[in-house]
Amino acid sequence: MPDATSRAAGGREPLVDPFGRAITYLRVSVTDRCDFRCQYCMAENMTFLPKAELLTLEELDRLCAAFIRRGVRKIRITGGEPLVRRGVMSLFDSLGGRLGQGPGQGLSELTVTTNGSQLARHADDLFRAGVRRINVSIDTLDAEKFRRITRWGRLEQVLDGLAAAKAAGLAVKINTVALKGTNDDEADRLIAWCGEEGFDLVFIETMPMGELDSVARVDQYLPLSMLRADLSRRWTLTDSDYQTGGPARYVTVAETGRRLGFITPMTHNFCESCNRVRLTCTGTLYMCLGQEDAADLRAVLRDGADDAALDLALEEAIARKPKGHDFVIDRRRKTPSVNRHMSVTGG
Numbered sequence: 423m424p425d426a427t428s429r430a431a432g433g434r435e436p437l438v439d440p441f442g443r444a445i446t447y448l449r450v451s452v453t454d455r456c457d458f459r460c461q462y463c464m465a466e467n468m469t470f471l472p473k474a475e476l477l478t479l480e481e482l483d484r485l486c487a488a489f490i491r492r493g494v495r496k497i498r499i500t501g502g503e504p505l506v507r508r509g510v511m512s513l514f515d516s517l518g519g520r521l522g523q524g525p526g527q528g529l530s531e532l533t534v535t536t537n538g539s540q541l542a543r544h545a546d547d548l549f550r551a552g553v554r555r556i557n558v559s560i561d562t563l564d565a566e567k568f569r570r571i572t573r574w575g576r577l578e579q580v581l582d583g584l585a586a587a588k589a590a591g592l593a594v595k596i597n598t599v600a601l602k603g604t605n606d607d608e609a610d611r612l613i614a615w616c617g618e619e620g621f622d623l624v625f626i627e628t629m630p631m632g633e634l635d636s637v638a639r640v641d642q643y644l645p646l647s648m649l650r651a652d653l654s655r656r657w658t659l660t661d662s663d664y665q666t667g668g669p670a671r672y673v674t675v676a677e678t679g680r681r682l683g684f685i686t687p688m689t690h691n692f693c694e695s696c697n698r699v700r701l702t703c704t705g706t707l708y709m710c711l712g713q714e715d716a717a718d719l720r721a722v723l724r725d726g727a728d729d730a731a732l733d734l735a736l737e738e739a740i741a742r743k744p745k746g747h748d749f750v751i752d753r754r755r756k757t758p759s760v761n762r763h764m765s766v767t768g769g
């Protein structure tokens with residue numbers, strides 16, 4: 423923990439949590455709203471935050487700047503659906519200005535996780551702002567199934583968005599939540615398609631966050647250890663030491679030459695190497711995706727905090743970062759491990 427002298431000198435030491443993990447990755451959810459209603463993420467009838475609760479984009483930018491001063495190198499904008507927030511490009515532009523400010527300073531990466539629905543209009547602007555790599559969530563390549571999973575989404579619109587992203591020069595990684603009985607029969611097709619398109623692909627285990635209305639989490643949950651074992655009968659998978667600072671562990675697929683990642687919070691906990699925290703659109707800082715504790719940075723900000731006071735608030739929050747999640751998915755457990763939906767923190 424930095425002392426008062428080092429804070430007075432600018433407080434530039436990295437934020438380090440009680441378990442010795444440096445916090446270098448900030449995920450910022452700019453809205454809890456979304457134009458899709460993915461069955462595993464949300465209920466169909468969601469009550470979203472009143473707009474008056476939201477931080478302005480300038481306020482979010484100021485909080486991001488406070489994290490960057492304290493060693494955050496990577497910022498991922500997420501949501502809800504981040505690209506539906508009005509004026510969001512101004513935040514990308516401002517954060518993009520903080521990229522590459524010299525060794526050990528400023529951001530090394532600015533990126534976004536999106537459902538792709540608005541990419542066709544935003545891809546060029548994202549690139550111009552300094553984004554070079556984006557993650558796009560697609561759980562199926564079957565248009566009818568896509569409609570069923572997302573309830574409100576259109577696959578074709580997302581595919582158009584992906585084409586625009588490619589044309590803009592953005593590298594793309596596809597995120598696919600593995601859903602038993604829904605898309606487990608499509609893993610081969612997704613791997614082959616990503617190979618053809620030049621995308622990396624990451625499979626994700628579903629996490630027990632927020633009440634759903636139409637499906638039971640336990641019926642959807644597919645352990646990725648099983649999927650990987652199955653895939654390795656047909657694909658040549660070689661462990662890779664590629665790292666993004668995110669939680670995925672990668673293999674390369676010899677047949678396509680692309681990377682394939684696995685995010686396994688349920689079967690192989692990766693909390694030990696956690697480097698990230700999450701800021702929501704109301705200025706709430708969640709120190710762990712899988713726990714309820716949070717710090718109210720909006721109150722600090724609107725109390726007229728100067729940079730030193732913001733610094734102190736970040737230190738106090740990071741000092742409360744827990745060791746890890748307590749996610750459980752089984753038939754005995756009827757309620758989610760965490761009450762809020764994934765869309766509140768953006769994953």
Ligand SMILES: Nc1nc2c(ncn2[C@@H]2O[C@H](COP(=O)(O)OP(=O)(O)OP(=O)(O)O)[C@@H](O)[C@H]2O)c(=O)[nH]1
Nearest residue numbers: 535557597626666667668669670685687698711769
């Ligand atoms: N349990 C857990 N899941 C996470 C964490 N970070 C990301 N995820 C999940 O991983 C999935 C993909 O996250 P992305 O938004 O693509 O971010 P990322 O994996 O960090 O991205 P890269 O920078 O490409 O590595 C989402 O479903 C997240 O909920 C984490 O710290 N803990």
Ligand SMILES: C[S@@+](CC[C@H](N)C(=O)[O-])C[C@H]1O[C@@H](n2cnc3c(N)ncnc32)[C@H](O)[C@@H]1O
Nearest residue numbers: 463502503535536537559597628629764768769
């Ligand atoms: C919450 S979304 C926010 C960004 C954007 N709307 C999107 O879908 O990419 C971020 C990621 O979380 C994943 N996700 C949502 N709910 C999840 C859950 N319960 N378990 C695991 N991943 C989930 C989505 O598939 C997506 O890849």
Ligand code: SF4
Nearest residue numbers: 456458460463502537
């Ligand atoms: S996963 Fe993303 S696109 Fe789907 S409902 Fe959640 S926030 Fe929206």
Ligand code: SF4
Nearest residue numbers: 693696710711746747
């Ligand atoms: S569950 Fe919490 S501690 Fe574990 S990796 Fe995610 S944010 Fe970090």
